[in-house]
Amino acid sequence: MFSWSENYATGIQEIDKQHRKLVSIGAKLEDMLGTGDSVDYYDYILETLDELKDYTEYHFGYEEKKMEECKYENFEQHRMEHMYFVKRINKLSMEDIDSHQLGVITQTLNFLAKWLFSHILNEDKKYVHCILGNKE
Numbered sequence: 001m002f003s004w005s006e007n008y009a010t011g012i013q014e015i016d017k018q019h020r021k022l023v024s025i026g027a028k029l030e031d032m033l034g035t036g037d038s039v040d041y042y043d044y045i046l047e048t049l050d051e052l053k054d055y056t057e058y059h060f061g062y063e064e065k066k067m068e069e070c071k072y073e074n075f076e077q078h079r080m081e082h083m084y085f086v087k088r089i090n091k092l093s094m095e096d097i098d099s100h101q102l103g104v105i106t107q108t109l110n111f112l113a114k115w116l117f118s119h120i121l122n123e124d125k126k127y128v129h130c131i132l133g134n135k136e
């Protein structure tokens with residue numbers, strides 16, 4: 001689910017770099033979950049889930065700062081979408097992971113991957129003109 005395509009590029013270098021990083025953390029997590037009985041990897045899975053959560057918050061913060069700086073017209077709506085995503089990820093990492101819940105996490109990750117790519121294609125691309133036009 002988590003794989004990068006150049007179609008996702010916004011043309012804003014720093015944001016594309018951050019999006020790639022998000023995708024790579026998601027892919028790492030996906031690989032771990034796909035290894036079947038991952039009992040030995042729980043700590044690593046939790047750690048990576050935290051990494052995904054932390055990096056997402058950092059990245060959304062960066063985007064929001066940039067959108068505010070250029071007075072992006074759909075800022076509030078965009079921010080609400082970010083909040084929704086963060087809420088989903090937070091819920092995920094608060095669960096106690098056991099062998100049954102690995103399946104739940106995989107399902108949720110699939111959902112998050114779909115959400116993320118659709119967000120990049122449909123929402124992030126809309127602020128590009130604003131952020132690039134505001135270049136110093």
Ligand SMILES: [Fe+2]
Nearest residue numbers: 063119123124
């Ligand atoms: Fe965004």
